[in-house]
Amino acid sequence: xRVASRDLLPRVLKGEVAAIARLLSRAEAADPECRExxxxxxxxxxxxxxxxxxxxxxxxxxxxxxxxxxxxxEAGHKxxxxxxxxxxxxxxxxxxxxxxxxxxxxxxxxxxxxSMATRxxxxxxxxxxxxxxxxxxxxxxxxxxxETVGVGQDEVEIASASHxxxxxxxxxxxxxxxxxxxxxxxxxDVHVVSKSDRPDARGTISDLKQMLALGLxxxxxxxxxxxxxxTSSLKGEGFEELVAALEKHKAxxxxxxxxxxxxxxxxxxxxxxxxxDLLRIRFHERSAGLVRGMAxxxxxxxxxxxxxxxQLIEAMGARNP
Amino acid sequence: xRVASRDLLPRVLKGEVAAIARLLSRAEAADPECRExxxxxxxxxxxxxxxxxxxxxxxxxxxxxxxxxxxxxEAGHKxxxxxxxxxxxxxxxxxxxxxxxxxxxxxxxxxxxxSMATRxxxxxxxxxxxxxxxxxxxxxxxxxxxETVGVGQDEVEIASASHxxxxxxxxxxxxxxxxxxxxxxxxxDVHVVSKSDRPDARGTISDLKQMLALGLxxxxxxxxxxxxxxTSSLKGEGFEELVAALEKHKAxxxxxxxxxxxxxxxxxxxxxxxxxDLLRIRFHERSAGLVRGMAxxxxxxxxxxxxxxxQLIEAMGARNP
Numbered sequence: 001x002r003v004a005s006r007d008l009l010p011r012v013l014k015g016e017v018a019a020i021a022r023l024l025s026r027a028e029a030a031d032p033e034c035r036e037x038x039x040x041x042x043x044x045x046x047x048x049x050x051x052x053x054x055x056x057x058x059x060x061x062x063x064x065x066x067x068x069x070x071x072x073x074e075a076g077h078k079x080x081x082x083x084x085x086x087x088x089x090x091x092x093x094x095x096x097x098x099x100x101x102x103x104x105x106x107x108x109x110x111x112x113x114x115s116m117a118t119r120x121x122x123x124x125x126x127x128x129x130x131x132x133x134x135x136x137x138x139x140x141x142x143x144x145x146x147e148t149v150g151v152g153q154d155e156v157e158i159a160s161a162s163h164x165x166x167x168x169x170x171x172x173x174x175x176x177x178x179x180x181x182x183x184x185x186x187x188x189d190v191h192v193v194s195k196s197d198r199p200d201a202r203g204t205i206s207d208l209k210q211m212l213a214l215g216l217x218x219x220x221x222x223x224x225x226x227x228x229x230x231t232s233s234l235k236g237e238g239f240e241e242l243v244a245a246l247e248k249h250k251a252x253x254x255x256x257x258x259x260x261x262x263x264x265x266x267x268x269x270x271x272x273x274x275x276x277d278l279l280r281i282r283f284h285e286r287s288a289g290l291v292r293g294m295a296x297x298x299x300x301x302x303x304x305x306x307x308x309x310x311q312l313i314e315a316m317g318a319r320n321p
Numbered sequence: 322x323r324v325a326s327r328d329l330l331p332r333v334l335k336g337e338v339a340a341i342a343r344l345l346s347r348a349e350a351a352d353p354e355c356r357e358x359x360x361x362x363x364x365x366x367x368x369x370x371x372x373x374x375x376x377x378x379x380x381x382x383x384x385x386x387x388x389x390x391x392x393x394x395e396a397g398h399k400x401x402x403x404x405x406x407x408x409x410x411x412x413x414x415x416x417x418x419x420x421x422x423x424x425x426x427x428x429x430x431x432x433x434x435x436s437m438a439t440r441x442x443x444x445x446x447x448x449x450x451x452x453x454x455x456x457x458x459x460x461x462x463x464x465x466x467x468e469t470v471g472v473g474q475d476e477v478e479i480a481s482a483s484h485x486x487x488x489x490x491x492x493x494x495x496x497x498x499x500x501x502x503x504x505x506x507x508x509x510d511v512h513v514v515s516k517s518d519r520p521d522a523r524g525t526i527s528d529l530k531q532m533l534a535l536g537l538x539x540x541x542x543x544x545x546x547x548x549x550x551x552t553s554s555l556k557g558e559g560f561e562e563l564v565a566a567l568e569k570h571k572a573x574x575x576x577x578x579x580x581x582x583x584x585x586x587x588x589x590x591x592x593x594x595x596x597x598d599l600l601r602i603r604f605h606e607r608s609a610g611l612v613r614g615m616a617x618x619x620x621x622x623x624x625x626x627x628x629x630x631x632q633l634i635e636a637m638g639a640r641n642p
Binding site: 152 | 366452474593617628
């Protein structure tokens with residue numbers, strides 16, 4: 001028998017893994033039955049520190065996240081990891097070899113790992129991720145890591161919708177990868193250069209620092225200057241510095257107006273993404289009637305995309321379907 | 322003095338490059354002044370064949386697109402290329418070295434190349450891209466190539482919103498890249514394995530064919546079986562086959578119900594994306610009043626994200642601001 005979401009809630013609050021997993025699945029699927037419960041969870045949430053991690057393919061993010069998770073764990077924290085995985089949506093299953101490296105964390109009750117498929121045409125990845133963060137938050141996880149594998153616009157936005165955003169670079173990547181990297185550097189609160197055991201890491205670090213110095217001259221008044229931390233997952237080096245940088249940024253947010261501004265920025269992002277997702281869900285629910293007919297008129301070029309978009313927002317605004 | 326968009330239209334229809342560039346900029350910026358003109362353009366558009374191209378970083382997409390563009394050109398077609406470039410939004414300027422390789426095309430009047438920045442928090446990339454396709458369509462470009470550099474959800478969706486979608490693979494890429502590739506194979510109408518001059522290309526081609534054969538056993542009834550074409554941009558090999566595959570898919574769409582279904586799928590995607598974009602634009606316009614107050618209530622956890630999203634759709638549905 002299916003347990004109602006509101007009956008799962010007390011068990012989630014106690015940190016019961018099975019209840020957490022079920023509610024996460026419902027949140028991911030945007031199940032309307034769990035919406036009220038997610039509202040209650042949202043009202044209670046807000047204790048965890050959320051770390052968004054992104055970086056180009058090949059930067060060794062997943063391994064770095066696994067080592068970082070272990071270090072936070074050793075410091076006595078409970079750690080939740082939400083990995084957003086682009087390989088799942090179209091092919092139907094995650095095949096990330098990197099996930100396997102996390103298995104050493106998987107036996108530990110203080111660590112919860114969730115691999116979330118990006119949701120293809122149905123969208124809603126941002127909404128689902130932030131709902132999942134709330135669930136892990138009220139379940140007692142002190143640090144919640146959002147790791148995005150892709151570096152598309154959506155993934156970068158989600159990594160930014162966190163308290164502390166880490167951008168991972170690595171030595172020895174090709175030109176095209178470097179160009180993508182340049183596109184995401186600005187969202188970093190902390191820069192990580194992984195694979196620091198490689199002989200060419202020193203050059204990568206000094207190149208990065210130089211790039212950042214150029215940026216600083218534009219915004220010299222910034223209250224927070226993103227530090228560059230070098231880590232080696234292979235040798236386990238640099239993680240004390242990384243944890244210290246995370247703690248420092250956390251303290252900075254708590255002590256300054258920046259924390260409040262950050263929370264508002266996340267709230268605005270979340271509000272918009274949830275509205276977009278509700279629009280999308282209703283769009284698919286109603287595609288048999290209204291939407292289908294409107295799409296036909298668009299195909300035959302009787303109306304323009306803007307007119308169709310306007311009508312859609314207006315029609316979807318009606319609360320009762 | 323600023324020329325009105327409706328006065329640019331006759332010049333766009335004549336294929337005047339300066340007028341095209343100005344209207345593209347306005348469409349990208351979602352300038353409300355050009356919306357009516359875009360509606361007129363939409364009503365006239367629909368002649369071009371749109372090719373969406375995506376592939377993992379390092380697959381040699383941009384070089385392949387440049388060679389393909391030249392081949393289509395040699396066959397007497399006018400070619401428009403819209404390159405969606407993730408390096409631009411945050412760093413403020415495209416630094417793709419690959420763009421340079423396109424410069425040999427740039428002197429040709431029959432080729433129009435537009436590099437479009439992904440638009441960060443403002444979103445709207447899909448809407449802007451499809452509006453741009455219309456502009457190039459009515460300006461007389463026979464083939465319009467949408468090339469996405471990133472492989473995030475948004476980019477993959479945009480590459481799919483085309484008549485023929487090409488997915489580019491290449492030999493010798495790492496595990497993480499391969500996993501990302503697996504996530505996008507299903508959207509392909511034509512598979513391209515680039516860098517076929519490399520000795521390890523043969524293995525990549527047979528691996529890909531094997532993967533596709535596994536997929537085919539599930540959907541044996543499919544009317545179109547995506548072919549695998551090997552190309553070498555370096556040696557200029559395989560492009561006759563590639564152009565033939567494109568023409569074959571074009572003919573398939575024209576001769577079957579699949580073409581109509583495809584058009585409706587693109588129209589539905591476009592309608593939803595335009596609605597989302599209008600929602601987003603109004604959201605930012607009104608952030609001083611309604612939205613700001615609602616975000617504050619969200620920060621203080623007085624309302625839930627779902628309730629806020631509902632109110633947002635309802636409020637934005639009002640046509641007059």
